[in-house]
Amino acid sequence: MSLIANIKLLCKLKGTSILNTEKTLGFGRGTMYKWDTNSPSIDKIQKVSEHFKVSVDRILYGFDVNEHQETKNKTTPNIAQTTHDIRMWATERGLIDADPNKQMLKLGEEFGELCQGMAKAKPDQVKDSIGDIYVVLTILALQLGLNVEDCVQSAYDEIKDRKGRMINGVFVKKEDLS
Known part of the structure; x- marks a missing residue:
């Protein structure tokens, strides 16, 4: 920053x-x-x-x-290690061969839990839901032959130089302001 x-x-x-x-x-x-x-x-x-x-x-x-x-320097896993562990977990359970449409439904379920946690001011539920969403997205990317890190990098590359402004607490990109 x-x-x-x-x-x-x-x-x-x-x-x-x-x-x-x-x-x-x-x-x-x-x-x-x-x-x-x-x-x-x-x-x-x-x-x-x-x-x-x-x-x-x-x-x-x-x-x-x-x-x-x-x-x-801590021995706690970093996000790259955790992502690797998620992939291994999914592979061991056969999730990589499952229907990605079902994984998409799971993503919707987890998003609903996040919304509920936000609406009811439950920080533990919010934290758990964000983590669950990352796990589901990691598995979905794997099912689609994608790498979640590449997806995140691509998204960041798209927004990193984006111009715009805040309107009512929401960032609106310049192209959408007219």
């Missing part, structure tokens, strides 16, 4: 805005928005860091470098 995107996220988490943060820190209006094209001084970054009570790394990179390194 960009520097300004990291700061926007911190503002959202704190329930404030960039404008209010600039005012609180004594920065001129619009100062922070210029930081994506003009690098700010370390003093200003430090001031923002102290204001949000986070590390300079979190401001600059969106995560704490030391925390990220510790996570990488």
